[in-house]
Amino acid sequence: MKYKAYAAQSPTSQLAPTHIPRRVLGTSDVAIEIMYCGVCHSDLHAARGEWPGMRYPLVPGHEIVGRVSAIGASVTKHNVGDLVGVGCMVGSCRHCDSCDEGLEQYCEGPHGWQQTYNGWLDGSGENTYGGYADGITVDEHFVLKITHPESQLAAVAPLLCAGITTWSPLRHWQAGPGKKVGIVGIGGLGHMGVKLAHAMGAHVVAFTTSPAKVQAALELGADEVVVSRNPAEMAAHAKSFDFILNTVAAPHDLDAFMSLLKRDGTMTMVGVPDSPHPSPGVANLIFQRRQLAGSLIGGIAETQEMLDFCAKHGITSDIEMIEMNEIEAAFKRMQKSDVKYRFVIDMATI
Known part of the structure; x- marks a missing residue:
């Protein structure tokens, strides 16, 4: 069986129409008709070969929302017709x-x-293909239930990466009532961090370089906003944060934010x-027992928890819808941070 898709054939080629193989439906598999796929900055890095180990043809996309079209004989969690999502993972050792x-x-x-596209993390085995396609087949363990209204499905798609990437550290470091939480960067990740931390009950301070x-x-829900290039605004918050979630990928001065943490506070990248x-x-860490940490997407159970929380609180991503053939233009705009805050592809246009 083959599906329509858009793929990069090499690091120097643009994404273009193609057909890709999908595996035969296994007993524990769920076949999904893809309705929407979010566009993550990782998709651009991967398609352009900017990370090591990229495999071609490369079909990006790991913010997938669609409808179940078929299920394997032993599938119990999902039924044909269900609205479901697939994020960054489609396998693990279990x-x-x-x-x-x-x-x-x-x-x-x-x-x-196993990554949704580009295969297993160590590069072994066959390649996998992502959500810039009209269908995907995934083991039921890695398929998430979507309970948002169908009218919100496009804006749900980025929750499968941007949402869980911010939810997981906020939950792990216990953001909530009585906690002062900073969100550094107001982009695809940061805008979700602000929304989630606010809904969790924390006092939220957003940091941006742009007035x-x-x-x-x-x-978006911030209680306060600090222009991080303003030393006086930064100094006013010295030693006051329980937790800071730093979503900025560009190299920058981490000490400026570490000094805003309380004793025992944590900043997570x-x-x-x-x-x-x-x-x-190092002194900035030692003298206040501060922690600099990292966090990677989230597990399947906490991704489902995040989706359910967002459905309950009416949270979606702020998106701009594009057609499939507009992806290269979207990549160029994304490089300039010219999107508020996430592109989502309408897969009906493939």
Whole structure:
């Protein structure tokens, strides 16, 4: 069986129409007709071969929402016609300590976890193809239930990456009532961080380098907004944060934010820069027992928890819909941060 898709045939080729194979439906598989797919910055990095180990042809897309079109004989969690989602993972070893704890993104199996596109993390086995296609077949364990209204499905798609990438650290470091939480960067990830932290009951302070984004951050749910290039605004928050979620992938001065943490406060990074951040000062950590941490997407159970929380609280991503043949133009705009805040492809246009 083959599906229509858009693929990069090499790091220097643009995404173009093609057909890709899909595996025969296994007993535990769910076949999904893809309705919408979000556009993540990772898709651009991968298509252009900016990360090592990229495999071609490469079909990006790991923010997938669609409808179940068929199920294997042993599938119990999903039925034909259900609205479902698929995020960044479609496989893991399922029996290591991390997988047993529902943290498949840290799978310690021999191949790591299996990416929705580009195959197993260690590069072994066959390639996998992502959501820039009209269908996908995935083991039911890695398929999420969508309970948002059908009218919101396009705006739900980015929750499968941007939503869980911010939800997982906010939950792990216990953002909520009585906590002062900072969100650094107001983009695809940051705008979800603000929405989620606000709905969790935290006092939310958004950080942006752009005064033009102050009003937008307030509208997203921030209680306060700090222009991080303003030393006086930064100094006013010294030693006051319980937790800071830093979504900025570009190299920048981490000490400026570490100094805003209380004793025992944590700043967690979720963006991977293409060159290292300037090294943070160790004294900044030692003298206040502060922590600099990292977090990677989220496990399947917490992704489902996030989707259910968002459905309950009416949370979706702020999106701009595009047609499939507009993807290269969208990539160029994304490189300029010219999107508010996430592109989503209407797969009916493929």
